[in-house]
Amino acid sequence: MTVPLISIQGLYKVFGTKPKTVMPMVKDGMPKDDILAKTGHTVGLKDINLDINKGQIYVIMGLSGSGKSTLIRHLNRLIEPTEGKIIVDGEDVMELGQKGLEQFRRNRMSMVFQRFGLMPHRTVIENIAYGLTVQGMNKVDRAAKAGEWLEIVGLSGYENQYPSQLSGGQQQRVGLARALCTDADILLMDEAFSALDPLIRSEMQDQLIELQEKLHKTIVFITHDLDEALRLGDRIAILKDGELVQEGAPADILLHPATAYVEAFVKDVNRARALTVETVMKPPAHRITTGTIAEALQQMKTFSKDYGYYCTDDGYQGFLLQTTLEEAAKKDGDKAIEQGLFEDLPHISPDTVLEEIIPESMEANYPLPVVDEDGDLQGNLPRSSLAEVLTN
Amino acid sequence: MSEANWLTKFPEMERSDLLVIRKGLDGAYKEFSRSYGEIIEGLFDPLLRFLVWFEKLLVTSPWWIIIAVICSIVYSATRSVKLTIGVLIAFVLIGYFGMWENTMRTMSIIFVCTMLSIAIGIPVGILMSRSNRMQSIVTPILDIMQTMPAFVYLIPVVMLLGIGKVPGVIAVVIYAIPPVIRLTNLGIRLVDKEVLEAATAYGANSTQRLLGVQLPLALPTIMAGINQTIMMALAMVVIASMIGVKGLGQPVLKSITNQYFTLGLFNGLAIVALAIVFDRVSQAYGKRTQKHMERAH
Numbered sequence: 001m002t003v004p005l006i007s008i009q010g011l012y013k014v015f016g017t018k019p020k021t022v023m024p025m026v027k028d029g030m031p032k033d034d035i036l037a038k039t040g041h042t043v044g045l046k047d048i049n050l051d052i053n054k055g056q057i058y059v060i061m062g063l064s065g066s067g068k069s070t071l072i073r074h075l076n077r078l079i080e081p082t083e084g085k086i087i088v089d090g091e092d093v094m095e096l097g098q099k100g101l102e103q104f105r106r107n108r109m110s111m112v113f114q115r116f117g118l119m120p121h122r123t124v125i126e127n128i129a130y131g132l133t134v135q136g137m138n139k140v141d142r143a144a145k146a147g148e149w150l151e152i153v154g155l156s157g158y159e160n161q162y163p164s165q166l167s168g169g170q171q172q173r174v175g176l177a178r179a180l181c182t183d184a185d186i187l188l189m190d191e192a193f194s195a196l197d198p199l200i201r202s203e204m205q206d207q208l209i210e211l212q213e214k215l216h217k218t219i220v221f222i223t224h225d226l227d228e229a230l231r232l233g234d235r236i237a238i239l240k241d242g243e244l245v246q247e248g249a250p251a252d253i254l255l256h257p258a259t260a261y262v263e264a265f266v267k268d269v270n271r272a273r274a275l276t277v278e279t280v281m282k283p284p285a286h287r288i289t290t291g292t293i294a295e296a297l298q299q300m301k302t303f304s305k306d307y308g309y310y311c312t313d314d315g316y317q318g319f320l321l322q323t324t325l326e327e328a329a330k331k332d333g334d335k336a337i338e339q340g341l342f343e344d345l346p347h348i349s350p351d352t353v354l355e356e357i358i359p360e361s362m363e364a365n366y367p368l369p370v371v372d373e374d375g376d377l378q379g380n381l382p383r384s385s386l387a388e389v390l391t392n
Numbered sequence: 393m394s395e396a397n398w399l400t401k402f403p404e405m406e407r408s409d410l411l412v413i414r415k416g417l418d419g420a421y422k423e424f425s426r427s428y429g430e431i432i433e434g435l436f437d438p439l440l441r442f443l444v445w446f447e448k449l450l451v452t453s454p455w456w457i458i459i460a461v462i463c464s465i466v467y468s469a470t471r472s473v474k475l476t477i478g479v480l481i482a483f484v485l486i487g488y489f490g491m492w493e494n495t496m497r498t499m500s501i502i503f504v505c506t507m508l509s510i511a512i513g514i515p516v517g518i519l520m521s522r523s524n525r526m527q528s529i530v531t532p533i534l535d536i537m538q539t540m541p542a543f544v545y546l547i548p549v550v551m552l553l554g555i556g557k558v559p560g561v562i563a564v565v566i567y568a569i570p571p572v573i574r575l576t577n578l579g580i581r582l583v584d585k586e587v588l589e590a591a592t593a594y595g596a597n598s599t600q601r602l603l604g605v606q607l608p609l610a611l612p613t614i615m616a617g618i619n620q621t622i623m624m625a626l627a628m629v630v631i632a633s634m635i636g637v638k639g640l641g642q643p644v645l646k647s648i649t650n651q652y653f654t655l656g657l658f659n660g661l662a663i664v665a666l667a668i669v670f671d672r673v674s675q676a677y678g679k680r681t682q683k684h685m686e687r688a689h
Contacts (some may be wrong), residue, residue, distance in 0.1 A: 106595030117590030121608045131594045
C-alpha cells in the first residue's frame, strides 16, 4: 500500500459561535437538524476520513449543502476545522503557523474557483502570474512563465485583455493557467466547470484530462454533476449532509452503490458513456496457445465452445472458428496456424467507453476480444454482459 | 400641589447645580488650554508653516502660470478638451472680476484639507473594515462629526488654538472627513469574497491582500468618498472664514452682514466654479483608473 499524498483524518466542522461545545452532541450522532434547532450551530462536516493518492484525479461530489466546498477549503485552510487532521506529504497542515501556511499555499496547492476568482483590475497575463507575484518572483521571469501557460491553455493574444473582456470559458482557462503557473503539485478545483455552458464544460474537461496526462498532478475536483465526476475521476467520494456516504472507483460506485441515496444518484447516469470495457468484460478464456491446426482443434474441444482466441508469446493474434480449423485440418493438420485462418472479428481496447463499442458488439456473433496496448488478450466482452449492464 | 407639580412641569435640575457643572467644565477646559495650548499649537506648527508657504506660492505666482498648471492637471486627469476650456474660462472670469487672490487662498486651504482628510481617512477606513468592533466604535463618532453643528466644535478649537488658519483647517477636516472614512470602509467590505479568497489561496499575506486586491478594487468607492469630502470641505469655506480663514468665504460673510447681494453672488459663484473643477477632475480620474471595467463585447 502506497502512502497517500493527502490524508484527511477525523475531520469535523461545526459552524456557529461556540462549535466546541456542540462537538459531544455531534459525536453522539445527534441529527444535524436537531443540533441546529437546539444550539443554533450548523454541522458542516462530520467525521470525514479520506486518502488521496499522488497523481489521481479525486472527485468529491455531492449536492449543494453537502459540505463539499467546505471540505475542499479545509485542504488549504481557507476554513479552519473544528477537529481533525489533514496530512499532506507527512506534514500536518493544522500545525502550520501563519508564515508556514502562506508558504504552503504558495508552493504546494493552487486553486481554481467556481466563479473564476480572477482579479478584475489585472490583465490576463498578470492574473496568470498572480501566484508568482505573491511568491516575489521578478517581473521578467514572471511574464515569461505566465506566457507559456497562456499558450498552453490556448489564449495567446489575450495577454493584455481584462477578465471582463473574456467569455466564461476563457476566464476559467485563465483560472486554470493561474493555478498551473505556480507549479504546485496539488490542484484544488472547486466546481471549476459548473458555471460554464455544457459544450464549453466538456471542452474544458477534455483539456483537463489532456493536461493531466502530461503533468500528473494530484487533483481534488469538486462537482455536483455525476457525469462529470465519472468522466474525470480516478476515484470518487460522495458526500451527503456533511457525511461521507461512499468512496471508490467510478465503476464501483456505479455498479455497487452503497446506499439508497447513491443508488438514486447513479440511476440516471448514462452508463454506456460512463463505464469502460474493462469494468464489464469477462476474464480471458478460450485461449488457444498451441502451434498447429490439429493441436488447436484438440484444445478447442476442451472449452465446449466452437471458437477460440489464438495467442502466442507476442500476444493476441486472431480469432479462430472450429469449422475453419476442421476444414484446414482435412488438408494438413500439422501445418502451423497462419493469418489466413483468422475470422474477421474486431478487437476492442479495455479503456474504451461502452458507448463506442456498441455497434461492433451488436454486429459480432461472438464475444469481442479485449486487447490492451501491449497486444495482450485481457478478456472478452459477450453481448449478454453488455446488455445486462446497460439495461440494469 | 407640590406632589403633582412634576406632571405638568419637567422636573428640571436646579439652576444653580447646572451653573456649577457649566462653570466646572468651562473652567477645567480653560485651565487645560492655558497650560497645554502652547504645546499643542507647537505640534501644529509644521502644518501652519506649510499652509502659509502653499498659500504664498499660489498667490504670488503669476496668474497665467497657475492657470496653465491647473488646465494641464485637468486635461491629464480627464482627457477632455471641452472641460479644460471650461475651466480656463472660469478662472479667467474669476480673475477678471477681481477674486483671484481669494480664490487662490481658498484653493490652497481646500487642497491641504483634502490631502489631510485622505491621509487620515483612508487608514482609519482600512482599520474599520478589518474589525467589526472598530466599525461599531468609529461609526457613532462619524455620526456626531457630521451632525454636530460646526459652530459647536469651533468653540473649543478656537479656545485652544485661537483664530487663524490651523483651527480653520481642523474644523474643515472634522466636517469633511467622514465620507472618505465611511466609503473606504464600505468599499473594502464590498470587495468580491471569491477574489479575496483566491488571493488567500495563493498564499498572499495581509499586506499583499490589502495593496494588491482590496484597495484597488475598492478604489471607485474610495474615489466617491474623496469627491464627497472635497465638496463638503468647500461647503465649510464660509463657516471657516468666521474664525479667520482668508479666502472666498470672507466676502460672502461680509455681504451677509452688509446685505451686498452682488458681492455675495459673485464669490458664491467662484466657490461653485471651484467645486465643479474639483468634482469633475476627481470623478474623471476615478473613472479612468477603472478602465478594466469597460466591456469589450
